[in-house]
Amino acid sequence: MIIITGGAGFIGSCLQASLAQRGVETVVVDWLGSDLKWRNLAAHAPSRVIAPEELEAFLATGPKVDAVFHMGAISETTARDADLVWRTNVALTQTLWDWCARTDTRFIYASSAATYGAADRPELFSDDPAMLDRLTPLNLYGWSKHTFDQHVMAGLKKHAPQPPQWAGLKFFNVYGPNEYHKGKMISVVKVKYDEVKAGNPARLFRSDRPDIADGQQMRDFIWVGDVVDVMLWLYDTPSVSGLFNCGSGVARSYLDLAHAVCDAAGCPRRVEFIAMPDSLRGQYQSYTQADLTRLRAAGYTGTFTTLEDGIRQYVQNYLATENPYL
Secondary structure, three states: OEEEEOOOOHHHHHHHHHHHHOOOOEEEEOOOOOOOHHHHOOOOOOOEEEOHHHHHHHHHOOOOOOEEEEOOOOOOOOOOOHHHHHHHHHHHHHHHHHHHHHHOOEEEEEEEHHHHOOOOOHHHOOOOHHHHHHOOOOOHHHHHHHHHHHHHHHHHHOOOOOOOOEEEEEEOEEEOOOOOOOHHHOOHHHHHHHHHHOOOOEEEEOOOOOOOOOOOOEEOEEEHHHHHHHHHHHHHOOOOOEEEEEOOOOOEEHHHHHHHHHHHHOOOOOEEEEOOOOOOOOOOOOEOOOOOHHHHHOOOOOOOOOHHHHHHHHHHHHHOOOOOOO
16 A cells, blocks of 8 residues: 555646556545545546545554655745644654654655755755755745755654655656646646637746846756656665655756747747746745756666657647546
C-alpha cells in the first residue's frame, strides 16, 4: 500500500494515475469537495479516500504501508494565515516523518523552489544541504517548506530516527493536466491558453526589475509527467535518499512560454504586458533554474521534456479535448 497525501490534487493525482497503472494499492488523503476535483481521480480511483482530519486515526490502526508520498500542502504563495500554514505544511509533515521513522516506511515529500527566494543566478539554486541555511524565501509558503527541510537536516545531524528512505523534492514550475481546481495558483500555461483561445492576447506581467526586460522573467518550467518520473524513480531506487531539485534544469522566459502556447493552440503570437499586482511585488521570483547536479549524481538518467513539447502535449492532448483530465 502507498499513501498519497494531496492525492486528488495536481501532482498527487498524476502520481496516482501512474501507480494505478502499475496495479499498486493506494490510499489518497485529500478533500474532494463539491466542485470537480473528483474528476482528477475518475479514471484511476484509489482503493480508499481519507479526509486529512481522519489520517491520524487511520495510521493508528497500524496499516502496512510501503511508502508515503506527501504532496498535500497549502501551496498559495500569497497565503497569509501563518498558523494554518504552519500546521499544514510543517507540523503535519513532521508528524508523518516521525510515523514513517517509527514504522520503517519510506517517505517522499514535496518541498519547493520557492525556498530559493530572490536567487537570480544558476549557482544559487544548489540543493546541497550545506547551502540550506543561506536561503531566504520571499513568502510564507516558501518559508514553511524551507523550515521543514531544515528540520530534516537538523535531525540527521543529531542522528534522530529517520525513515529507511526519504527524499524531499524541490518542485519548480510544474504544469500539466489535473491542475484545473487550483484557482489563482493554476499554471501560467493554462491561464495563457484560456486567454488566447478566447481571442485575446496572452497577458504577461511587466518586469518589476530595471535590469530585466518585460517578458524576460525566466523560470524553470517542468512538465508534470517528468515530475512523476522522478518520483517513481525514487520509489524504484530505495537506496537513494536526500534533498533534490526537481525541475527541467533549463530557465525559459515567460515570452517563450506565451509564444509556445499560441503556437500549440494555433493562434497568432499576440502578447500584452500588464502591471504586476501590488500583492506580488517583492515576492516575485524573476528567475529560477534547477541545479540537477545532485539528482544526476544520485543516478537519475531520465530526460526532461522541452517547454515547447510539454506545452504542445498539454494543449493538444488535454486542454483542447472534451476530457482534459489524465
